[in-house]
Amino acid sequence: MPNHLLLTACYLPPISYFHLIQQHQMPIVVEQYEHFQKQSYRSRASIATANGVQDLIVPILHAKKDRVPIKDTRISYEFDWQRLHWLSLQAAYRNSAYFEYYEDDFAEFYTKKHEFLLDYTMEQLTMFLKMFKLKREISFTTEYFREVPEALDFRDLVHPKKVSLLENPLPYYQVFEQKNGFIPNLSAVDVLFNQGPQAKNFF
Template sequence: MDNHLILPAFYLPPVSYFRAIQSTALPILIEQYEHYPKQTYRTRASICSANGKLDLIVPVQGGNKGHTQMKDVKISYEWDWQRLHWMSLQTAYRSSAYFEYYEDDFLPFYQQRYEWLLDYNVAQLELLLRLLKIERSLGRTESYYPDYAPQLDFRNSIHPKRANPTITDKPYYQVFENKHGFLSNLSVVDLLFNQGLQSKGYL
């Protein structure tokens, strides 16, 4: 499968995820057979709030089980995280230049209940690719394969706990930059809500 870019399914992925997509014109395969790893961008998105970096975390059922395939991970609705996430996005970005322009695209993800985390994340990715005007074929893996070409395999390299020294973000305007300075590699929605149609050029 060295003719595809292999990506994990992230929740509102970070800027570096879309940098990886823009690094090649290859079609994308989303990994669905990996064992679900905890504390990654698969359930976590980072945004810039008035108090600094804020992580939005999607709760999952049986989150402590380490051998569940990604395609079988179910979202938990024991508490109303959708309402909290949407309120956090509104509070963080309502004064940004483009939030109002895009909010109707994102609101359904905080009203409709998805059963499977993979479906939720992939549906968001499809929307983000469309809004960023990035044209890519998007498919899913048919089995787990451990040894893709390293330059095409991003399943483990983009991680909230590990800094990537090869990624340096040129600053763009952020709503709370005057309070916290520029925060790099946040969710791509931070870029989109602040830069709008210029986001693709930034990537």
């Protein structure tokens, strides 16, 4: 019988990530010993802009060895990606109903420099859970196992190249919906900035 939800830590996680958390009333265990995966939500988020979907990618320092555990994966600051990401978020959501309400909470993530990707994404996760009023215990794996019978394992299922776990996403107002149509399963910032306290109704 599964007794916890096994997830990866994601950068500005997609709505489907919080859908899982809301649907399963159990503690969260975050995988920290898996090898970092490129082109995944671990360092990538999708937002809706005037020109359609835009991916925001956190650059990673390339280690001397190819396979680095996520807990040891470092963020690169060789170029000012924080400024670019923050400008992109402002351009996409400055006209949304709740951007100004949450702006200061998110701005800190684009000024403060975190050394490790896991620390960065976990601070975001903690903030999102508080904003969405989803009270969950959070802990970390102590080693890596491919199969974990006692867990509901979604480590590889919340992925931009796999079918979304949101089977029937509830549409909500998006800033550029008239131009782009409704775009499901974007980063949770999309529903948060557009719906504010009602955001969790769309998970």
